[in-house]
Amino acid sequence: MDAVPPWQTVRSARRGDFRIFRVRQDFKISPQTGREHDFFVLECPDWVNVIALTPDRRMVLVEQWRHGSETVELEIPGGVMDAEDEDPVQTGVRELREETGYEGEEARLLASILPNPAMIHNRCHVVLVENCALRHATAFDEGEFLLTRLYSIEEVRRLAREGRIRNAMVLAALYRFALAENLL
Amino acid sequence: MDAVPPWQTVRSARRGDFRIFRVRQDFKISPQTGREHDFFVLECPDWVNVIALTPDRRMVLVEQWRHGSETVELEIPGGVMDAEDEDPVQTGVRELREETGYEGEEARLLASILPNPAMIHNRCHVVLVENCALRHATAFDEGEFLLTRLYSIEEVRRLAREGRIRNAMVLAALYRFALAENLL
Numbered sequence: 001m002d003a004v005p006p007w008q009t010v011r012s013a014r015r016g017d018f019r020i021f022r023v024r025q026d027f028k029i030s031p032q033t034g035r036e037h038d039f040f041v042l043e044c045p046d047w048v049n050v051i052a053l054t055p056d057r058r059m060v061l062v063e064q065w066r067h068g069s070e071t072v073e074l075e076i077p078g079g080v081m082d083a084e085d086e087d088p089v090q091t092g093v094r095e096l097r098e099e100t101g102y103e104g105e106e107a108r109l110l111a112s113i114l115p116n117p118a119m120i121h122n123r124c125h126v127v128l129v130e131n132c133a134l135r136h137a138t139a140f141d142e143g144e145f146l147l148t149r150l151y152s153i154e155e156v157r158r159l160a161r162e163g164r165i166r167n168a169m170v171l172a173a174l175y176r177f178a179l180a181e182n183l184l
Numbered sequence: 185m186d187a188v189p190p191w192q193t194v195r196s197a198r199r200g201d202f203r204i205f206r207v208r209q210d211f212k213i214s215p216q217t218g219r220e221h222d223f224f225v226l227e228c229p230d231w232v233n234v235i236a237l238t239p240d241r242r243m244v245l246v247e248q249w250r251h252g253s254e255t256v257e258l259e260i261p262g263g264v265m266d267a268e269d270e271d272p273v274q275t276g277v278r279e280l281r282e283e284t285g286y287e288g289e290e291a292r293l294l295a296s297i298l299p300n301p302a303m304i305h306n307r308c309h310v311v312l313v314e315n316c317a318l319r320h321a322t323a324f325d326e327g328e329f330l331l332t333r334l335y336s337i338e339e340v341r342r343l344a345r346e347g348r349i350r351n352a353m354v355l356a357a358l359y360r361f362a363l364a365e366n367l368l
Contacts, residue, residue: 175359
């Protein structure tokens with residue numbers, strides 16, 4: 001066999017609503033054995049991460065307290081797509097502005113990746129914005145507090161290599177950026 | 185202010201057990217406002233991903249149906265740390281063998297990253313194994329079915345650039361590998 005066959009879902013049930021995600025239980029038939037198995041899946045809106053560059057090619061990073069890991073993490077800006085958002089680029093531009101006050105030009109979609117295809121249904125879009133400058137006051141959500149940091153691309157690479165940037169979605173975005181820039 | 189202060193958790197409650205993850209609700213005090221907020225967090229065991237290289241520097245990838253995204257994904261092998269596992273390298277060697285039949289030498293920890301520090305508590309460890317060869321039969325878990333694929337490092341990079349490898353934890357592992365190899 002040289003292809004992986006899909007599983008067919010026979011029924012689904014809601015198992016919980018936890019504000020930033022919902023839990024769904026899917027009952028599916030194995031294409032190998034014909035037997036039924038069940039799987040728990042998280043439903044979330046799509047997420048957006050932003051690679052924002054200044055005219056001198058420094059990257060806009062943010063430091064914030066993360067409530068999953070319970071640590072301060074150094075990351076690129078980002079957020080959750082609203083129901084009203086027409087596309088991920090709009091979300092990325094808004095989140096960059098709200099979290100850092102930076103605004104740029106030629107915002108565009110660099111990649112769409114899967115945060116965790118084993119158990120989450122959504123995607124994470126990576127938006128690239130160039131010629132960014134500090135043009136606005138920040139506008140944090142309730143309970144949000146971020147510090148903005150600027151690093152050269154070489155410094156960002158060193159921070160990733162040394163494990164100071166360690167959010168998988170941020171590292172994946174930096175990898176897609178490096179590939180797009182032909183840095184590797 | 186040039187540092188991000190931590191939040192103190194005042195109480196926690198279990199909100200659900202879904203086999204591969206549990207949901208916890210943490211009540212915390214904002215260090216900025218002193219007000220209480222609550223956050224939903226997933227508890228999972230740590231995960232392990234494996235970069236396995238053959239003597240001619242091809243990478244061992246796997247294709248499998250993913251129940252979160254409901255798609256076939258091309259990824260590096262990996263799995264969940266068992267309670268009995270002493271360390272992530274042991275998990276990585278076992279998962280590589282069970283999922284692909286490959287076994288190698290000098291297995292070692294390349295990086296430990298955070299799958300999603302905003303909402304998941306765990307880490308994902310990246311294990312590097314060299315001189316891998318097909319030495320065993322595969323031993324899939326119930327409901328598991330994977331196809332093994334070998335690609336050169338240049339082909340893996342192309343697959344990532346073209347969006348055919350799109351699991352964020354896999355892309356993050358490939359980035360850390362590229363950084364360790366001084367490929368960028």
